Amino acid sequence: MKQSLGDRILNIEWLPLLVLAFVGILVLSMISSNFLSSYNLFVILRILSVTSLVALSQMVVIAIGQMNLAVGAIGGLVAILFGALLELYHVSIPLAFLAGLAVGIACGALSGWLIAWTKISGFIITLAMLSVFTGLNYGITKSIPFYNMPQALKAWYDSYVGPVPLILFIPLIAMVAVAVILHHTRAGRQMLAMGGNPAAAELAGISLMRTTIMAHTLSGALAAIAGMVAVARLGTAEPTIGSDWLLASFAAPVIGGAILTGGHVSVIGTMIAVLIVVLLENGLILAGTNPFYIPFFLGALILLTVLFNHWRNSARSSPLLRRGGH
Template sequence: MTKLLTARVEPAGRLRSLTRRPEFTLVLVALAGFVALAIATNGNLLSAGTLGAFFRFLAVPIVIGLAQMVVLAIGQMNLSVGALTGFCAMVAAWAMLEAGLPAPLAIGVALLVGLVAGVTNGLLVVFTRINGFIVTLATMTIIEGLRYGVNGPDTFQGYSPGLREFGRASLLGLPVVFLVALAVAALVAFFFARTVTGRQLLASGGSPFAARLSGISNDRSIVIAHALSGLLAGVAAVITVASSGSVNSSIGDDLLLPSFAAPIIGGVALTGGAVSVAGTCLAAFIVRLVDVLQAQFDINRRWIDLIVGAVVLGAVLLGTARQKLLRRSS
């Protein structure tokens, strides 16, 4: 009889625990927002072309949000993530058009540039002992100059037809670049949930002192987190080059706010020690809905930035309040 009661209580407890998670709230908000926007656009959002474009341009916000999330996991920030994405995109296009490299090699070069820049960020933080916010603010400015130096104000276009075709391709009705972004998200989730290095990053972010006593190198965690962030920025750059068909020196300028909005709205703490890949992806979906709302109804972009910024601020304040309540209850 006791076993039967326990069996009945456990599913109820699991359901209660699920509904209390921030991701559950985000799912409800995302569904409600999508339905409301579909109704407001008289069903235009549900057309094959519009829906395909929606998910195609959702790929970069997901990956760029993950690029910021991995640094937030150790309690730091990467302000250079948008500029680095644009720089890697410019390098990939330059490699194809000016250096004559085939698309696979150009993609490899872009990923390598992102990885090297990320490692450099991490090493600068470790050796200077300056906060990552300041270090990446400086490298962001440097990278912006380098990005402009690749081709000045001119636009790169007419590169690999195969890569551009890949950016437009669909599989089972979904854009391939969106499926790539989901695959990247799955790999990041596996990294933090199942690998020793991923758990060490979370330990360093949660309590650097306790991590050090456990034999974990916080410096190593900092370098790995920034390196992974740079690599993900390179992935976002490749997706941008494939799906846009042309790149210029302004690529990446509008990615900094979305890079913070997705993980913070998704429930990632600024203090480090916790990540939410699902929450980051869902929040990127919600921010993308706001972008579609702006495009459909010709709302001034500044108002959209105000809304997203206010939501990010609200998420930070709610997260801080939740942490205080948890500390009091414990």
């Protein structure tokens, strides 16, 4: 039976998230007069520019049923290499960006290849790579940031296209690119097929090694871009960039509807979830909450989301409920 327009709208997976985000904006605007100030909106949009890329970086690996614990470490390593090229070697911004992107791709590809070749859990491999990349980061910098970034970088970051910050176009382009790759290319469909059922995917002729490397390579590229955008945002290349990305990288895809065992992710849901996460953090700060409690609330939100999704999936699979309780 053909569904009505109303039924199709109600079945949109990310619609409840959109409503939640709207309610969050409404509540925060009522409880804090500073929420809708131009400065606060400026802060929110710039946090979104980095967090959305971090979330997409984790999401593409979740799609194949794995995880990338080295997302922040890759972003941090690329950030300080990007800063070093700009400050020490006076490389042009576009060339430094391409070099940073190449390093991120290489880091992701290496992680993916090690997972596929050794058949060791991605959790273990990326945990090890987190330590490797972080060690390189601090070894190169000796924990000293690169401060002297070109004025052109900050000017580019602060520029607008109409009322929209130019920097937001990077995550928007990344979002569209990831959506196209996952849902409109053979490679993306193979990633989702591997996440849904690796054994069946392999029987269907899908190379699990190639697909694993591809997912982690894409993840590394997105993490690298996030690291370089973070440098533009801060105006310095700090060794600590990426050190606090891990929780947010999982929070947004999970809240957005991703299944951690793979096979299903929602690009739009993830992006809306990024907004919810940023609104939560911003609201807590405006309310005067100790910033050290923010991970507590974020972790609680992830836990509640996982429990809700588990309950919802169990309810959907219940034969009794499918028969309407008869």
